Amino acid sequence: MLQRSAQSGYAIKSAANTSMSFFWRASFSQIYPELATLERHGFVTRHDDPRGARVRSLYEITASGEAALLAWLRSANRAPPQFRDEGLLQLYFADALAPEEQLTLVKELRERVSIHREPISNGFGQTDQGDAKFPRILAQLEADTTAYIEQWFRRLEASLEDTCTAACSAGPDSNQKNE
């Protein structure tokens, strides 16, 4: 993120809260120690840039930091994606619930997805919005998958409302597969 513009730890956290939160999260207690570590390793430099009496540290990426960033971008040694969702875990065991309660759960999970579909900002200033292409692509991926899942849940809801005759137990989307 420092490669795009020099920033404070607070600004990094703000960006992580908004544009990146779909696929990566970070807290202050991760960011500040990490910036200190990066500085020790020479990947970033820090200098004071107070706003009035309020202290502020601006960090900038170094040449060695840029090299490390590019090496990471090119490496295929990624950690496998992790997805963890207590709501889906509940749904997995929803056979133990009465049909009305099952429907309530599905409705709640669907609404939760809609709430997640808020206006997306890219976490950088207006000036950076134009030249960075991939943050916008990722925002689109989030919007599209979220919309898809919402529709999926809508169909599941409808199929559960039909008190489930013989054919409807395999999930709502099985009849419109793309192959």
Added chain:
Amino acid sequence: MLQRSAQSGYAIKSAANTSMSFFWRASFSQIYPELATLERHGFVTRHDDPRGARVRSLYEITASGEAALLAWLRSANRAPPQFRDEGLLQLYFADALAPEEQLTLVKELRERVSIHREPISNGFGQTDQGDAKFPRILAQLEADTTAYIEQWFRRLEASLEDTCTAACSAGPDSNQKNE
């Protein structure tokens, strides 16, 4: 899981490895201590059920355990879903790469999704497969979303291959939104 059938810690891990891995993961070092804790709290009972000389502990859910399970299934106090994907994080910063490298990354990420689309088993025995409806629904959700994301990446790949003229920078799916 014990509510569906009495099981060993190992069997729970096997199920978690397959059918549930899309939205929840657990390791032996979480499962075994947790079973002990549940037993201390009276939610499950343990009895020895060796296979030959090989020791095995079978756990069964108690009435109090069933009550706790139902209370959890009905509670809306779920932890917010967490998604963490180093691949998407790389893509987010892919503006720093050359166009050919960007395309390579997108290809790798798309292929990774396909690999994930393996035949799905529900993690329970054949006998339980029939009566449990929601595990099948969740498996369908996984298959459908995975297929959707794969197609999304395919379109992104195509749009990046077109050397990106003016209009193609907002993501490949923006022209077929559902609203």
Added chain:
DNA sequence: GAGCACATGTAATTTGTTACATGATTCC
């Protein structure tokens, strides 16, 4: 002058992974 956003960190705790250990059974 109240409330919110900006700003920075540490400490404690919780959670999760990886490595370490061991051994029996079953199937090819």
Added chain:
DNA sequence: GGAATCATGTAACAAATTACATGTGCTC
């Protein structure tokens, strides 16, 4: 006989969250 699967745990480590602490600047 060898490999894969079944089976159970502990210890060490790594990662992440939550709580704790503090204070300024800006806007309504």
